[in-house]
Amino acid sequence: MSVKSALAAALALACVMAAGHAVAAPPTAVPPEDRLLPVELYTTDKAKTLGATHRGALRALNATIYHCMPWVETQKHSIGFFRPKNTTGDDRYLSIRIFIEQDPSPEFARFRVEERASAMFSRYVGAMLRRMTKDPAVAADATLDGFTVILEWMKQVPRGAGDRPVHETIAIFIEKSVAVDYLAGAIPITEVAAKARVLGFDGETPLGPLRVAVWDDNFVSTFKVSNYVLEPGVTCG
């Protein structure tokens, strides 16, 4: 075999391999199960019952965010029925924590922290409430007391070797009756914000309650990642 014919054979083999690659079924991306808090890690029977009863709904929520909002990352063990810190009793809120991936922007950084919190609240809280209650059995569960949405984004990139990025976080606690009214169209998102408790954090430092001024924002339902292709069989409503 000459070098010329060897090259021709190599090219032919490459084309066969490439063609095989193109027709082969694409690997299916599966949302990581560890985003859900395992039932055995809850500390009360009420929470364990909620976690076990609505496991399917939480899995569906995880999958929806994973496939349909690929620019956000759900944090490990962050989907579940948690109790807001420092509350009395065993109030259980369906909670989720997402990291919103974005490059730091000088324009965004120039906003006051309340303005950044307002922008993120406007963009994500209504959208998350709708996804968290897609299974009507969740909101209908009499033992559920509310919803927590935790939003986190990068405030500052590392400025030098050895530096770590700093995240800004807001935690929004919403009583169930308020969320239900909003989802039924009885109250606007501005009223949700007025009745919600919003806590801010700069890195690890608590900023205390934040006052937010919000608006209707359809970003989540209109934004598309360029050239993003959904996995076969996945639909986003």
Next chain:
Amino acid sequence: MRSVRLRWLLVGGALLAVAGCATGEEWATWKAHPTHFASGEHMFFSVRNSEGSPPRVTRQDIALARDEGWWGKPITVSQEQILER
């Protein structure tokens, strides 16, 4: 000896050709900079289109890009400061 050289040539040529199909400068750029946040209003993933067909971005591509482009362990509030199990 000659047949061994030819075999290496075959394998090398095939790998090069397949790699050329699957990656490229645009993909490397995209994976290095998977996100963009413009003017404080619109976030979007920036994918530089190549000359041919537009690139397809799958969920696995995003997961890989996120892993490769990770900034490092962030300074952030712990879940335990906000919620109890």
